Amino acid sequence: KDNLNFNWKLIKAPMFVIDYVIVHxxxxxxxxxxxxxxxxxxxxxxxxYLKAKQWLKKNGGLLEQEF
Known part of the structure; x- marks a missing residue:
C-alpha cells in the first residue's frame, strides 16, 4: 500500500515529466x-507541472511504442 511502482517505459519521457510523475x-x-x-x-x-501534464497528454502514447 505505501509503496510506489512506475512503468519502466516512463524512462523514455523527458526528465521534467519524470519529475512530475514522481512528485504527483x-x-x-x-x-x-x-x-x-x-x-x-x-x-x-x-x-x-502544467507543462509536464501537457507533454503527457500530447505524447503519452509514444511511451507505449517499442524502441
Whole structure:
C-alpha cells in the first residue's frame, strides 16, 4: 500500500515529466484526491507541472511504442 511502482517505459519521457510523475504520486501520500491542496503540493515541488501534464497528454502514447 505505501509503496510506489512506475512503468519502466516512463524512462523514455523527458526528465521534467519524470519529475512530475514522481512528485504527483508522492503527493498522494499527503492528499489522496486531486484537490486544490493536492495541486498546490505538486506545484511547490514542480512549478512547471502544467507543462509536464501537457507533454503527457500530447505524447503519452509514444511511451507505449517499442524502441
Amino acid at each position: 504520486e508522492l503527493a498522494h501520500f499527503i492528499e489522496a484526491n486531486h484537490t486544490p491542496e493536492f495541486w498546490n503540493i505538486v506545484e511547490v515541488q514542480v512549478p512547471k
